[in-house]
Amino acid sequence: MINHFVPKNLKEALTILNKHDCYIMNGGTDLMVQKHVSTGLLPKFDKDVLYINNLKELDYIKKDEEGIHIGASTRYVEIENSPLIPNIYKRVIKEIASPNIRNMATISGNIANASPAGDTLVPLVLNDAEVVLTSANGERKMKVDEFVYGVRKIHREKNELISEIVLKPQELSYFYRKVGSRKAESITKVSFLGGVKIENKVIKDFRVSFGSVAIKTVRNREIENKYIGRNINELDINEVINDYAPLVTPITDQRSNKEYRHKVAMNLLKKFVMDIKEGGINE
Amino acid sequence: MKISFILNKKNVEVDVSPSMRLLDVVRDVLGLTGTKEGCGEGECGACTVLVNDEPYNSCLTPIINVANKEVMTIEGFRETKSYRIIADAFASQGGSQCGFCTPGMILATYAVLKKNPHPSEEEARLALSGNLCRCTGYQAIVDAVMLAAKKGIEL
Incomplete structure (x- = not known):
């Protein structure tokens, strides 16, 4: 029996993750392709699914002395249009997929998917960007370069969620x-x-x-x-x-x-x- | 699971898995077959619908992602004045042949003109770059977008 969890807020999401090993469904543009079966049939999952795309708490772009913080459910289109985002990221994102996909997809999803062809990983790694991993027990940060360690391999513990990406603007x-x-x-x-x-x-x-x-x-x-x-x-x-x-x-x-x-x-x-x-x- | 959203300006509620594709919800559950399935993996744009006025590939959208949002399919859009102008432009320029990509093309055209009422040809091509057409060779479609822009879509 596969459970589909639709949390109302981040706290509830983290409580669920503490008890269940879940796929994290965000914009869906990778996962819905990977789990697609056929027209008219539901996507097939082999473990529980947690849906985070509607969490307003994770939809933000803000800047402070540490860097530019992008919430996990923030979509590419919002990043492309934000005055806070360094041009190099906009340049890379504009060449990803199509406008439709960029209206749906997220940068946190691109990291979590950990494809060798993940386009945002290239500027994220070069510019020392970090992921923030949040669990019911607290949070930790890791450089994107370390977080992704192989083909579809990331250092996320089962109870953790990528809650935020921190961009570090460089003078380059x-x-x-x-x-x-x-x-x-x-x-x-x-x-x-x-x-x-x-x-x-x-x-x-x-x-x-x-x-x-x-x-x-x-x-x-x-x-x-x-x-x-x-x-x-x-x-x-x-x-x-x-x-x-x-x-x-x-x-x-x-x-x-x-x-x-x-x-x-x-x-x-x-x-x-x-x-x-x-x-x-x-x- | 009961999920509510606004479809073509009306509140609807469906009782389905949150993982069900928006495409399957509109076609199979709600019976609106104007939205087409081409590739089923986000490459072709035949399944384009508007979500809060932005084009989405409904084949990649789990229905829960549009909960409480406004979804517009070609059936709802055809009731608008903008539709008439865009559809006439497609007809007069030969922008529709077999018709399979046309619902998606029309919604993508509306989305670009809403954001940028007078796009350059290059901007129009970029805006439609997620919608594939195997008949026209695209020039007729781009001509239709430019004509609709010239006429103004009366937003």
Whole structure:
């Protein structure tokens, strides 16, 4: 017997989660596809379901000294339209799925789904965003980069809910590219985000993340630190490519193949480094 | 579970699983078959309905997500003046051939014109990018949106 729980508020949701192992249904745009059976039949779940999309307490965007807080049931369309959200996130979200889907889907759902092709993970990881996990016993925070640890694998305990995402605005210039088969409704083959801060030709911050080319979003702080402090004239394109090439380990699937994905990922990295050397990123 | 919402300006209550797709509720439970099912996985937009005036894919919407919200299907929309203008524009530009995508296209057209009464062609294409059509090649549909914008949809 599968239970469907429709809590009236967050407290009730957490009480339910304390007793039951549940799927968390939010906007539904991933879960309703995964559990779909056939026209006219109910989606088939193998454990209880908790519905959180209507919880008003989780629908907000607010800013304080810690960062920008996005409640778990806040939809992409609200994020796209909010003056509080950094442009890099809007840029990424505008290329996700279609307007219809963005009216329904949430960024917390994109994180929880933990697909290697999850588009928001790329800026979330690069910019050190955090998830807030709330349970009846309290709350804890974790970097998105650590929270997602594999294909559809997240560090959520059964009694916890992703209640909030905290964005940490950075002083970076960005270069973002999503590569797919078409403009709208395309599931990413490769995505690339580079972030850099340059003062007087010296690199003050340097970050790179790749999506859809490994079991989770690729980011490596060791490599980044190597380039921080370097003059842009001493930045060697081949050195950067050689550093990242072994970390980009895509697979061949119905959308693309591993050779193409690796090549495109490296070309995008090359373009990012060339732009830095030629005077900066203007996006 | 009893779930209430507003459908085409009238209060309705259904007694179904909260997981039932909004699409199945309007078609099978309430008998309104103007909303179509194409892909069933959020790619094609044939199942588009308006929820609080925003286009949603009803095939991915668990019914509980629209509890106490306003849902508009093509049957309700056809009673409005905006519908007449948009439908005439589709007819005159050849924006509808087999007709299967048309209810979704018309609602998506209304949604974009409501937000942006004079979209550029590029903006119109972006706004309809979640609605697929296998007949027209899209140009006729975009022409219909631009014509409806020119006439004004009388909001």
